Amino acid sequence: MLQNNFWKKLNPAAFALAPMEDVTDTVFREVVMSTAAFDKLHLLFTEFTSVDGICHPLGRNAVLHRFKVNQSETTLLQKNQIKLIAQIWGNDPEKFFKAAEFIARDCSFDGIDINMGCPVGKVIKQNTCSALIDQPNLALEIIDATIKGSGLPVSVKTRTGTHSHQTERWIGQLLGSDVSAVTLHARTQKMLSNYPADWDQVSIAVKVKQRMNADIKILGNGDVNSYNTGLKLIENSGADGVMIGRGIFTNPWFFSEDDSQRDVNEKISLLEKHIRLFQETWNSSRNFSILKRFFKIYIHGFEGAAALRASLMDSRSHEEALDAISRFSK
Structure with a gap:
C-alpha cells in the first residue's frame, strides 16, 4: 500500500x-x-x-x-x-x-x-x-x-x-x-x-x-x-x-465560480498575463510561436476580435504581441 x-x-x-x-x-x-x-x-x-x-x-x-x-x-x-x-x-x-x-x-x-x-x-x-x-x-x-x-x-x-x-x-x-x-x-x-x-x-x-x-x-x-x-x-x-x-x-475560466464568458477587458487582461508569464518563464528557450495557439482562447466574441487576432498572429515576439494589444485598447 x-x-x-x-x-x-x-x-x-x-x-x-x-x-x-x-x-x-x-x-x-x-x-x-x-x-x-x-x-x-x-x-x-x-x-x-x-x-x-x-x-x-x-x-x-x-x-x-x-x-x-x-x-x-x-x-x-x-x-x-x-x-x-x-x-x-x-x-x-x-x-x-x-x-x-x-x-x-x-x-x-x-x-x-x-x-x-x-x-x-x-x-x-x-x-x-x-x-x-x-x-x-x-x-x-x-x-x-x-x-x-x-x-x-x-x-x-x-x-x-x-x-x-x-x-x-x-x-x-x-x-x-x-x-x-x-x-x-x-x-x-x-x-x-x-x-x-x-x-x-x-x-x-x-x-x-x-x-x-x-x-x-x-x-x-x-x-x-x-x-x-x-x-x-x-x-x-x-x-x-x-x-x-x-x-x-473555448473558456479559460472553465473552473471559475462562474464559467460564463468574460467581457473584452477581462479576456485581454488574462492574455497579457499569459504573454508576460511566458516571457518571464521561458525567455528565448521556447519558441514564441507556441503562444500563438492560445490567442483564440482569449480573443473572440467581441467587436474587433478578428482584427486583433490577426495582428497577434503576425507578431514575432512578446513585445510585438503586447504592442498589438496596446494599440487595440487605445
Missing part, C-alpha cells in the same frame, strides 16, 4: 485538466489556476514526456523543460490544494522504472500518469501510448515498473480500444493491476477526436470496477464542454470525476 495516496482522498466529483502537448506547461497551468475557484479544479498534469528522453544522458536536458514548475505555480497548487502529476510515455518497462526513479528523486510531483491513450500515428508506430491497448501484458509490466521505481501513486490515461470499443476487456485488465486511477477517453484510437465521445463506455468501465470491487478511481474524458456538463456526466456515468481537454480552449 502506497503512503499518502491522494487518489484515495480525492473529491467525489473531481475535475482535472488534461495533459496536452505544448499547452499544459507551468505557465498555462498557472493561468488556469489563477481563474479557478477553490475546490473546482483538483488535478493538473504536465505535458507528456518520453521515458526515452528522460533516460538518455544527452536527451534528458532536451525534455526536462516539460517538468518545470514555477515557484508561483507551486504557491497556487498549495493554496488551492491541487495535485500536480507528471505524465510519461514509452514502451520499455526498464526505462519506465528509471524514469520513475528520477521523477521521485529529483522532482516534486504528487504522482505519475502513464499515457496509454495518445492516438497520433507517429507514436503508434513506435509501439507506445494507445498501441499498448492491444498489448496488455506489456502495459501491466510498465505500470508495475513505474510503481516500483517511484513509490508514487500511478495512474493511466487511455482510450476504449484501438479500432473498436474493448472497454470491458481493457479496463478489467488495468483494474487488475496496482494502478490508483484510470482516466478513460470515451473514444477509440481510430476515432481520434472526430466523433462524439461515447460516455456509455465510461459507464461500462464503472460497472467493471464495481464488479471487481476495485478501489481504483475512474475518470471520464471527452466532450466535457462546461463545468455543469461535467457534473452531469459524472452523475450519469457513475465516474469519480472528469478530465477536461479541448473545453479549456
Whole structure:
C-alpha cells in the first residue's frame, strides 16, 4: 500500500485538466489556476514526456523543460490544494522504472500518469501510448515498473480500444493491476477526436470496477464542454470525476465560480498575463510561436476580435504581441 495516496482522498466529483502537448506547461497551468475557484479544479498534469528522453544522458536536458514548475505555480497548487502529476510515455518497462526513479528523486510531483491513450500515428508506430491497448501484458509490466521505481501513486490515461470499443476487456485488465486511477477517453484510437465521445463506455468501465470491487478511481474524458456538463456526466456515468481537454480552449475560466464568458477587458487582461508569464518563464528557450495557439482562447466574441487576432498572429515576439494589444485598447 502506497503512503499518502491522494487518489484515495480525492473529491467525489473531481475535475482535472488534461495533459496536452505544448499547452499544459507551468505557465498555462498557472493561468488556469489563477481563474479557478477553490475546490473546482483538483488535478493538473504536465505535458507528456518520453521515458526515452528522460533516460538518455544527452536527451534528458532536451525534455526536462516539460517538468518545470514555477515557484508561483507551486504557491497556487498549495493554496488551492491541487495535485500536480507528471505524465510519461514509452514502451520499455526498464526505462519506465528509471524514469520513475528520477521523477521521485529529483522532482516534486504528487504522482505519475502513464499515457496509454495518445492516438497520433507517429507514436503508434513506435509501439507506445494507445498501441499498448492491444498489448496488455506489456502495459501491466510498465505500470508495475513505474510503481516500483517511484513509490508514487500511478495512474493511466487511455482510450476504449484501438479500432473498436474493448472497454470491458481493457479496463478489467488495468483494474487488475496496482494502478490508483484510470482516466478513460470515451473514444477509440481510430476515432481520434472526430466523433462524439461515447460516455456509455465510461459507464461500462464503472460497472467493471464495481464488479471487481476495485478501489481504483475512474475518470471520464471527452466532450466535457462546461463545468455543469461535467457534473452531469459524472452523475450519469457513475465516474469519480472528469478530465477536461479541448473545453479549456473555448473558456479559460472553465473552473471559475462562474464559467460564463468574460467581457473584452477581462479576456485581454488574462492574455497579457499569459504573454508576460511566458516571457518571464521561458525567455528565448521556447519558441514564441507556441503562444500563438492560445490567442483564440482569449480573443473572440467581441467587436474587433478578428482584427486583433490577426495582428497577434503576425507578431514575432512578446513585445510585438503586447504592442498589438496596446494599440487595440487605445
